[in-house]
Amino acid sequence: MQPYRLRPALATLAAGVTLAAALTAAAAQDRQIALKLSHGFPAAHPLHAAVTQWAASLAQGSNGTLAVAVHPDARLGKTFDHYDMARTGAADIALAHPGLQIGRFPLIAAGELPLTFANATGGSAAFDAWYRGHAAQEMPDVKFCLAFVHDPGTIHTVRRKVEAPVDIGGMKVRTAQNTLAAFVRLLGGAEVRAAPSELRELLVRGVAQAVTLPWQSAILSGTDQIARNHLDLPLYTTPFALVINKRRYAQMSEAQRAALERHCGNPWAARIAGPWAAWERAGRATMALRRGHEVYSISPAQVDAWRMAAEPLTVTWGARVKRAGRDPDAALKALKDELGKHGAAF
Numbered sequence: 001m002q003p004y005r006l007r008p009a010l011a012t013l014a015a016g017v018t019l020a021a022a023l024t025a026a027a028a029q030d031r032q033i034a035l036k037l038s039h040g041f042p043a044a045h046p047l048h049a050a051v052t053q054w055a056a057s058l059a060q061g062s063n064g065t066l067a068v069a070v071h072p073d074a075r076l077g078k079t080f081d082h083y084d085m086a087r088t089g090a091a092d093i094a095l096a097h098p099g100l101q102i103g104r105f106p107l108i109a110a111g112e113l114p115l116t117f118a119n120a121t122g123g124s125a126a127f128d129a130w131y132r133g134h135a136a137q138e139m140p141d142v143k144f145c146l147a148f149v150h151d152p153g154t155i156h157t158v159r160r161k162v163e164a165p166v167d168i169g170g171m172k173v174r175t176a177q178n179t180l181a182a183f184v185r186l187l188g189g190a191e192v193r194a195a196p197s198e199l200r201e202l203l204v205r206g207v208a209q210a211v212t213l214p215w216q217s218a219i220l221s222g223t224d225q226i227a228r229n230h231l232d233l234p235l236y237t238t239p240f241a242l243v244i245n246k247r248r249y250a251q252m253s254e255a256q257r258a259a260l261e262r263h264c265g266n267p268w269a270a271r272i273a274g275p276w277a278a279w280e281r282a283g284r285a286t287m288a289l290r291r292g293h294e295v296y297s298i299s300p301a302q303v304d305a306w307r308m309a310a311e312p313l314t315v316t317w318g319a320r321v322k323r324a325g326r327d328p329d330a331a332l333k334a335l336k337d338e339l340g341k342h343g344a345a346f
Helices: 003-031 046-061 079-088 107-114 121-131 178-186 196-205 215-220 246-250 254-262 266-289 299-321 330-343
Strands: 034-036 064-069 094-097 143-149 154-157 172-174 190-192 210-213 230-231 239-243 294-296
Touching: 046 064, 046 254, 046 266, 064 254, 079 094, 079 239, 107 143, 107 178, 107 239, 107 299, 121 143, 121 239, 121 266, 121 330, 143 266, 143 299, 178 190, 178 299, 196 210, 210 215, 215 266, 239 246, 266 294, 299 330
Parallel strands: 034 064, 034 094, 172 190, 172 210, 230 294
Antiparallel strands: 094 239, 143 239, 154 210, 154 230
């Protein structure tokens, strides 16, 4: 009687083997598609390594039929143009920097508002979960994959410390993104625009007296050799979006699109942002231990003063969102609620 009792199990096993074989055969029939992924970060940057791991996982998940070549250093086009590179097909997948184009993507610019994010690990998971409800409307001419932010940056000064918003008055500051540039102007400072590779020289020549950067990025750029005062405050973040050319996506088989969708889910937003966030946070500890450097905190009352000073930026952001036909108050509340769920609200 023992063989008789095994028949249902054997039949189930045989059916599973047959299904697996069928799926493998279907995948084998998918034509291989070579994809170009472009971003503007150097190959030595942890974000490049994270994106390369994403590409390798996608290749594996598609049984090798989606082969992604990652192009760093803005080799395929300027960082400013990366959204449109994905839109036109100049790149099949691109890491867009939406904030560079003022007013074009008003919702995602919430990721630039000062004193919003405490960290980028939970912050990126929250930001991606929130923006998924807006991406199709705000970025209709690409296939949205995921969004994230970098770990919060702060202000690093050469001589006098910046503790209160009034301290920015009269100071020339290299700003990392457009909302922060508006903040500096609002506080009576002068913004200086420059690439990271130029920052150390700007400080040496006195063209700028301060820079805004995340912690390890300040070390990588060499500005830590000149700017030795570091405000310990999560002042700002910058949002990014991984986007895909729609025609390329349409050319994929059902199995290939399914593999891509698995790599465009919320968990991957945190996985891509995580190594970069850890790298930046390690820079803070390094800076605090360096002789001649001061990493300093400010009082809760001073933090409140920064929040009040930044309120006009939220008003400006809200006006742009309204012009786009959406409710800024509801959107910002939803983002802050999501940040709270992920332990990333400041």
